[in-house]
Amino acid sequence: MSTGRCDCLVSVPTGPTLASTCGGSAFMLFMGLLEVFIRSQCDLEDPCGRATPRFRSEPDYDYDFIVIGGGSAGAVAAARLSEVPQWKVLLIEAGGDEPVGTQIPSMVPNFFGSSIDWAYTTEPESSACLNSEGRRCTWPRGKVLGGTSVLNGMMYIRGNPEDYDNWAALGNPGWSFEEVLPFFMKSEDNLQLDQVDQSLHAKGGPLPVSHFPYNPPLSYAILKGGEELGYTVQDLNGRNSTGFMIAQMTSRNGIRWSSARSFLRPARNRNNLHILLNTTASKVLFKPDSKTVVGVEVMDQYGSSRKIFAKKEVIVS
Structure with missing residues (x-):
């Protein structure tokens, strides 16, 4: 580690670097120099804000809650549970911390198939993936703190309201769209409220949401084409998700904000939140002769290997 102009310790890179994701000596040299430049930017590297100093190499014997998987949902669940000081929370993540290169949206494809990607493929398709080996498309999924929110396209899309209403109708109280909407708004820090329906969005939450500062002309041509077909250009995060829009992203100033950066890093100083990295949950333990x-x-x-026990719940995320 070294102390840089960020006024705190800057760690040696862990996980794949930009140079390691490409072939060819000249290109590797260029990408290596680019990574040095990126790591010198405090807003990208964020060495003072990372949860890394709170990672524990040795877990305790038991916890109130154990969350398996520190991805898009698990990071949020662990951070929220640890808001209760008397609850001790363990978050288990199979991968490591997110590499600095993933903070730049255009660089993310370089990390597909790397050590932070589970490298899944789809089943063989008859009418898709025709140029892929075995007609199987790659399906990148994040093996990293923050999960696939580190590797995805960053579009802030809540989903179809009818799905939530159907979950509620199936016997899941509290899951209708109107009931979950306040929690979406609570988590959101929309940086462009003047561009969206303010009855559906809010400021002040941990997850920054904004448009990229530039959209290619093709984006506007697609919107116009949608209108010519009779569709509306509207905020698709509301009660009607049919139409077209230029999506907002989970980003601030053009930088990716994963669930780990948004929710776990603000919780980094909580003594009741412990995080295990590069650790796989190999078995869920049951009480003998019971479920x-x-x-x-x-x-x-x-x-x-070791066994860790939960006094309240094990959450598989």
Whole structure:
């Protein structure tokens, strides 16, 4: 580690670097120099804000809550549970911390197939993926703190309201669109409220949402084409998700904000939140002769296993 102009320790890179994601010596040299430049930008590297100093190499024997998976949902769940000081929370993540290169949206495809990607593929398709080996499309999923919010296209899309209403109708109280909307708004820090329906969006939450500062002309041509077909250009995060729009992104000043950056980093100084990186939950433990979950068995990157117990719940995210 070294102390840079960010006024705190800057760690040695972990996980894949930009240079390691490409071939050819000249290109690797260029990407290596680019990474040095990126890491010198405090808003990208964010060494003072990362949760890394709170990571623990040795977990306790038991916790109130154990969250398996520090991805798009798990990072949020662990951060929210740890807001209760008397609850001790463990977050288990199979990957490491997010590389600095992923903070630049256009660089993310370089990390597809790398060590922070589970590298899934789809089943063989008869009418899609025709140029892919075995007609299987790649399906990048994040094996990293922040999960696929580190590798995705960043579009802030809440989903179809009818899906939420159907979940509620199936016997899940509190899951209708009108009931979950306040929680979407609570988590959101919309930086362009004047450009969206203010009854559906809010400021002050941990997740920044904004348009990119530039949109290619083709974007506006697509909007015009949609209107000519009879569709409306509107905010698709509302009660009607049929139409066209230029989506807002989970970003601030053009920088990616994953669930880890948005929710876990603000919680980094909570003594009741412990995070295990490069650790896989290999088994869910049940109470003998029952269906009650009592803990998990985990394996670290060196192959060492241990059992950790939950006093309240194990959450598989």
